[in-house]
Amino acid sequence: MSNFLLEKAKTLEPINPNRATALFGGKSSGILNWNDIEYPHWYKTYKRLLGNFWQSDEINMSSDVKQFPNLSEKEQETYLKVISLLATLDSSQTRTILLTSLYATDPSVQSILAVIAQQEAVHNESYSYILSSVVSLEKQNQAFEIGRTDPILRKRNQLLMEQYNQFVEEATIESILKTLVYSTLLEGLFFYSGFAFFYNLSRQNKMVGTSTMISYINRDELEHGRFICELIRAVLAEHPEYNTKSFTDWVYNQFQEAVDLEIEWSQYVLKDVEGIDLEEMAGFIKYRANKMLRMIGLSEIYLEHLQNPMKWIRVYVDNFDGTKTDFFEQKSRSYTKVSELNGFDEL
Template sequence: MQKAKTLEPRNPNKSTGIFNGQSSGILNWNDIAYPHWHKMYKRLLGNYWQADEINMSNDIKQFASLSQSEQDAYLKIIGLLATLDAPQTRTALLLSLYATDPSVQSIMAVIAQQEAVHNESYSYVLSSIVSLDQQNKAFEFGRTDEILLKRNKNIAKYYNDFVENPTTENILKTLTYTTLLEGLFFYSGFAYFYNLARYNKMVGTSTMISYINRDELEHGRFISELFRATLSENPELNNEELIEWVYEQFKESVELEIEWSEYVLADIEGIELEEMHGYIKYRANKMLRLIGLEEIYPEYVENPMKWIRAYADNIDGTKTDFFEQKSRQYVKVNAIDNGFDDL
């Protein structure tokens, strides 16, 4: 597969294909192959935010009062989220290099920017509450913790396979793992911070997670549509072998996510592990539906963690839901002091 040309006036403005198509490189949003993607682009732009707008002053005071298990989980989960978000900026940009539809290039550019903001936000919250040594240790988890390395092994494999061998099939596999990442892998971590917020703990961090969650819901929606559209444009790849591969990745990912949740959430008050396992399976079902496949856990078609609805899991309502939480106040602060003046 060749990278898309930046400008080729002999080709039509309206792309003839998402990948391996022809396009001049000129983007007219009023004449694109998938018109509703303009609305997705606008929704993504509407999610603009910056990490240092979130007031961390109460979190600074509260972190030391968390139990040792809560502090350990906090740092490990921030390390996990950073490990997941860090490659997303580059992956979105790499996909855009091969996209011959300029609307996809533009949407991926916005997604890449938002993923960069997510990664910076983890540095921001850690710089607010722990020493530089502890910050660095948290960011080391992604490449030193055995459970985390095992959990992320397949992400690294299929993302790197696409880099080394850019084919349409490898793009579909990368999109599969991006769907898993955006729609499943984050959620045990998100649940931890939302559970703290239920007890009015670390609300600043939880508010930031709500912003990230809102973005990831939109990313997951677009990536799943991109998967389906790419598969539709390449019917020779819409075969039993690939579909079975997708199901196997979902099953293995669920097992690894359950193992991770047991490792990091075992001693956290307020989170029932069996309920968490059900929630992970529910999320897998949801993402399978989004990419046009059947559910694999029929007993988990409904969300078993009812309390989390106020914080997450509503693609269309998250933006308003989290603003309505009385325990989480969105207060912009000075970028220099992280809210220290409020101490």
């Protein structure tokens, strides 16, 4: 198996064809013609991503500002820890997706990854906006320290960080594939204990502004995960020498380890949170892992969790299907700019 180091794609190379000869490690002029790409349906992906555009400071947080001081001490503590987790993940994802795009010789992939990286940056900025709405600057800064000081959270992120940092040091087809696999875990699994916490608050009519923000992030992540799974399958089709039992076993092992770490984290951060059943949460994590494995093209490994065991969360996370009838419309919480309402700036 050849595992040569990849060079960053040239910005413009007119001697090469416009249609790339490969997704990574191929030849391309660098000129993007959406009507002449190897995977034409990715234009629809690009358009869906653009259609999801939103900005954090256009979401009304006024009720959250009033409600946060009335949350229990446990709820406030968990709120800050979960925000720190999400910020840690999206900070690393912004950089990793951007780096991946620099090695994409297919300019359509580079453009899609550029949009994804931009959206991850918006997500990360939204966490700062959320905290600035509800706590002092000192507490905001303390919350962001949790991502690098909390031992359980560091353990939870260790394997992800090792793979992402290895890709920085050595860009090969194999390291790109492994980084993309970890991206699917990040987008499709690692966020969900945190998402569940905010959705649980929302169903109790608490911190609905925060939950609305998380819903938009969730919608983006589902779209990101879908594309990254398709990209993994396409890279493996172009490089069948990597489509081996060894690589498949590696993927299964990473998923199992990620599930165990996510369950450990959820039991730590969500313990004693009213309204969340930790056993149900563990089942939901396994259900999400099965779903992501199917999207990559592999078989489920948690056969007792083929269905979502956390019924109440379905309205928040299972209704994003690319249509106009989704959670936001059903709950009458459509995206509205606070500049047109009595937003945070007017408090």
